[in-house]
Amino acid sequence: SQQGEEDPQALSIQEGENATMNCSYKTSINNLQWYRQNSGRGLVHLILIRSNEREKHSGRLRVTLDTSKKSSSLLITASRAADTASYFCATDTFNAGGTSYGKLTFGQGTILTVHP
Amino acid sequence: EAQVTQNPRYLITVTGKKLTVTCSQNMNHEYMSWYRQDPGLGLRQIYYSMNVEVTDKGDVPEGYKVSRKEKRNFPLILESPSPNQTSLYFCASSFAPGGVPSTDTQYFGPGTRLTVL
Numbered sequence: 001s002q003q004g005e006e007d008p009q010a011l012s013i014q015e016g017e018n019a020t021m022n023c024s025y026k027t028s029i030n031n032l033q034w035y036r037q038n039s040g041r042g043l044v045h046l047i048l049i050r051s052n053e054r055e056k057h058s059g060r061l062r063v064t065l066d067t068s069k070k071s072s073s074l075l076i077t078a079s080r081a082a083d084t085a086s087y088f089c090a091t092d093t094f095n096a097g098g099t100s101y102g103k104l105t106f107g108q109g110t111i112l113t114v115h116p
Numbered sequence: 117e118a119q120v121t122q123n124p125r126y127l128i129t130v131t132g133k134k135l136t137v138t139c140s141q142n143m144n145h146e147y148m149s150w151y152r153q154d155p156g157l158g159l160r161q162i163y164y165s166m167n168v169e170v171t172d173k174g175d176v177p178e179g180y181k182v183s184r185k186e187k188r189n190f191p192l193i194l195e196s197p198s199p200n201q202t203s204l205y206f207c208a209s210s211f212a213p214g215g216v217p218s219t220d221t222q223y224f225g226p227g228t229r230l231t232v233l
Binding site for chain 2: 109
């Protein structure tokens, strides 16, 4: 099964509303990233949060991380039609030496549709 | 322009006919990786490379080979493609801060849509 699982699978909102997507994972992580994918195109990195951080902001994006619940949420405020895309979380785990194993695990994604 | 390029972008082939999908990045990134994307399954990692001459299996390596002879290139080889390898393939790369390979902030190529008949 996937390390990261997004919820909901699909979200439909009106322009100006906020969109919240959740990601749950199973094993301990060292960081969690969120990516956006426009229909069939390459993914674009949005934001990264490390395991010792609880909240991070970037423009209209707000990411939270709760390691005790093994979950993260991505909030997009004041959404725009251009935010319509699929959003994926991805998790990485470090080895005992503090470096990445190199294995990045993606969830199945949330499809966000923002209506003008 | 900093980018990851993949070729071809679209490919229709037949079962058993060897093919190579090329991936090249111009950002001097140490880490490179291949993923496949299938409906309902998200992205799954096929192989990754922490640096030149270092490659490791991801979650779904069966039926694929890779090589990393140069830092900028990371080709994906399907020796004997089968219909279950029909998928959308992405190559990605990332920088190694302090020389330590990292999966942080991956740059993705545009994708290669492969159909195996």
